[in-house]
Amino acid sequence: MRLIMTAILRVGGVPEHFNSPWHQAIEEGAFARAGLQVEFILYPTGTGAMCNDLRAGELDLAVVLTEGILSDMLRHGGTRLIGAYVPSPLVWGIHVAAHSPLKSLSELHGKTFAISRFGSGSHLMAMLFALEQGWHPREALEFFVAGGIDPLEKAVCDGSASAFLWEKYTTAPRIASGHLKRLGEFPTPWPSFVIAAREELIASASQNLRALLDVLYTQTQKFMAAPEKSVAYASQRYGLDPVQTQEWFESVFWATEAQISVSMLQEVLDSLKRVGILEGDLPEPDSLIARL
Secondary structure, three states, X not given: OOOOOOOOEEEEEOOOHHHHHHHHHHHOOHHHHOOOOEEEEEOOOOHHHHHHHHHOOOOOEEEEEHHHHHHHHHHHOOEEEEEEEEOOOOEEEEEEEOOOOOOOHHHHOOOEEEEOOOOOHHHHHHHHHHHHOOOOHHHHOEEEEOOOHHHHHHHHHOOOOOEEEEEHHXXXXXHHOOOEEEEEEEEOOOOOEEEEEEXXXXXXXXXXXXXXXXXXXXXXXXXXXOHXXXXXXXXXXXXXXXXXXXXXXXXXXOOOOOOOOHHHHHHHHHHHHHOOXXXXXXXXXXXXXXXX
């Protein structure tokens, strides 16, 4: 396959353990051997910020939360899904300040949730959490826009907000340090992460994207096949407790091919409509996927 010469492929992703295979592939020269230049750009503020930069042309691809990118695609356009990444669910921890008097999830009704930004995973999942509790999301919750994980922690600790949702292993060191406590967990009912790309890039350099996915899926297979090495890598890179990293590794799996379930996308779209994020007629989910 002949690659089209392009500038560096700029890939956005959160600075979390799920993205270890990307970093390993870059460090081991796997993309370079395939004739690709890949830069992985960290986004502590998450999916909402990556969606904005994809549309603005500041990124070429992004590893994003499934619900976040679908919401952005339907509201703004300009991107499409090109592949699966983490098909296992993301487990969100529901966090409050360590000194908070709140002790149960039912006490969060009517409280303010800190979010990284509107349309982010922390925002969408808070609304889905409210729905699961039997509350009307737009009536039961208020929101305080804070930013990334550090501002989110600050918001609940200084009283600007009562709670926030974030991936539970990422926040584990903050709980161990005595700054936060976790009231409960809320797993997504669908795959955690997918890969999205700008439509212009899909049209102009599909060969490069196929080559990138080939390298990535080879790397995810290697990552899952070497548990001891992978757990040590993720633990060291992200400052996580080795025992908790092992627990996380055993609960998650990575995609080894691009295929995305159309029925899963439909489920996500229906859920986003139920909480009021999406309105009107929904598109056929198949139209949101670019098959390279």
